[in-house]
Amino acid sequence: MKKLAKIYTDQDASLDPIKDKKIAVLGYGNQGRAWALNLRDSGLNVIVGLEREGNSWKQAVQDGFQPVHTEDAVKQADIIIFLIPDMVQRYVYREKVQPNMKEGADLVFAHGFNIHYKLIDPPSTSDVYMVAPKGPGATVRDFYTKGGGVPALVAVQQNPSGKAMEKALAIAKGIGATRAGVIETTFKEETETDLFGEQTTLVGGVMELMRSAFRTLVELGYQPEVAYFETINEMKMIVDIIYEKGFTGMLKAVSDTAKYGGLTVGKFVINEEVRKRMLEAAEKIRSGKFAEEWIEEYNRGSPTIKEGLEEIENSLEEQTRRRLKEIIERGKPKS
Numbered sequence: 001m002k003k004l005a006k007i008y009t010d011q012d013a014s015l016d017p018i019k020d021k022k023i024a025v026l027g028y029g030n031q032g033r034a035w036a037l038n039l040r041d042s043g044l045n046v047i048v049g050l051e052r053e054g055n056s057w058k059q060a061v062q063d064g065f066q067p068v069h070t071e072d073a074v075k076q077a078d079i080i081i082f083l084i085p086d087m088v089q090r091y092v093y094r095e096k097v098q099p100n101m102k103e104g105a106d107l108v109f110a111h112g113f114n115i116h117y118k119l120i121d122p123p124s125t126s127d128v129y130m131v132a133p134k135g136p137g138a139t140v141r142d143f144y145t146k147g148g149g150v151p152a153l154v155a156v157q158q159n160p161s162g163k164a165m166e167k168a169l170a171i172a173k174g175i176g177a178t179r180a181g182v183i184e185t186t187f188k189e190e191t192e193t194d195l196f197g198e199q200t201t202l203v204g205g206v207m208e209l210m211r212s213a214f215r216t217l218v219e220l221g222y223q224p225e226v227a228y229f230e231t232i233n234e235m236k237m238i239v240d241i242i243y244e245k246g247f248t249g250m251l252k253a254v255s256d257t258a259k260y261g262g263l264t265v266g267k268f269v270i271n272e273e274v275r276k277r278m279l280e281a282a283e284k285i286r287s288g289k290f291a292e293e294w295i296e297e298y299n300r301g302s303p304t305i306k307e308g309l310e311e312i313e314n315s316l317e318e319q320t321r322r323r324l325k326e327i328i329e330r331g332k333p334k335s
């Protein structure tokens with residue numbers, strides 16, 4: 001068997017290493033808002049740093065922060081957390097962080113992209129570490145306010161102080177992750193697995209699987225509403241059972257007919273060809289080719305993202321969802 005991962009929980013982590021430090025949270029979007037609120041509710045000293053007085057600024061003010069411009073947050077900070085988009089981080093680092101940071105201030109990431117692909121070259125005097133929540137920002141906040149926490153990965157890239165891991169665990173505790181559990185990893189492992197997961201399953205794979213099934217039914221002449229409930233809407237219920245009880249529990253919750261069909265046709269559809277393509281996707285990530293392609297796309301103004309979003313928004317799936325929205329809303333559990 002492979003070596004078991006090292007897992008840390010609340011008892012293994014203390015807030016002490018960071019309790020007297022000023023923590024600058026750069027960005028107030030998906031993760032930024034969740035981290036700033038959770039760290040503050042954990043009694044830590046948080047300052048929100050933003051580039052512009054736009055929507056994020058307004059939201060932060062509404063949540064009781066007094067945001068400041070990035071350079072002003074950075075100047076006072078002992079710990080600088082990058083919660084702005086991955087493609088933006090190196091520019092903000094170069095123009096606002098590096099020229100203004102205190103010598104030896106910590107640089108903290110929620111995803112390893114910029115460090116692993118060497119887009120940011122941090123000073124050797126700084127601790128560089130990561131706390132990567134394995135869930136969306138809204139869930140990081142939601143679980144925390146309800147007494148739980150989203151699991152996370154922690155990693156240390158540079159450790160001149162010798163205390164980087166204790167501080168990473170402290171941040172993980174502050175956002176609620178150690179209430180669940182935190183796994184030690186490397187920037188390389190987190191970056192490559194996170195990209196692979198979002199591309200082949202969580203974002204790309206699941207969405208295209210559902211869309212392909214939906215389209216197949218519609219092309220065969222079935223009603224889009226029926227296809228939507230079957231191939232898209234019911235997914236949450238099945239995934240919720242997998243989340244609670246694993247695949248074994250899910251298979252117990254469905255009919256024997258579904259078990260037989262699922263166990264045989266699942267492998268027929270998601271076959272070795274698909275696995276080969278998954279390996280290809282992994283290779284593209286590991287070689288740095290995906291990173292290169294994404295940087296180029298971003299530099300061209302992200303046309304592929306824009307087109308993709310537009311195509312999906314206008315798709316029959318989304319039109320059907322809009323038509324069924326009231327039914328879905330009415331049916332949701334009330335407590």
Ligand SMILES: NC(=O)C1=CN([C@@H]2O[C@H](COP(=O)(O)OP(=O)(O)OC[C@H]3O[C@@H](n4cnc5c(N)ncnc54)[C@H](O)[C@@H]3O)[C@@H](O)[C@H]2O)C=CC1
Binds near residue numbers: 084
């Ligand atoms: N979305 C998620 O739930 C997860 C994100 N991460 C990582 O967390 C980091 C932040 O991701 P998200 O929270 O999704 O970011 P986001 O896209 O929600 O970030 C928005 C924030 O960044 C600011 N921002 C946007 N463009 C900017 C620019 N050009 N210059 C300066 N600030 C700008 C916005 O004002 C806003 O405050 C990334 O490293 C990402 O990989 C990690 C785990 C999950």
Ligand SMILES: CC(=O)[C@](C)(O)C(=O)O
Binds near residue numbers: 134135136194202203
């Ligand atoms: C939410 C999350 O963990 C992702 C999919 O990796 C991301 O948003 O980058």
Ligand SMILES: [Mg+2]
Binds near residue numbers: 111
């Ligand atoms: Mg990701």
Ligand SMILES: [Mg+2]
Binds near residue numbers: 135
């Ligand atoms: Mg992720």
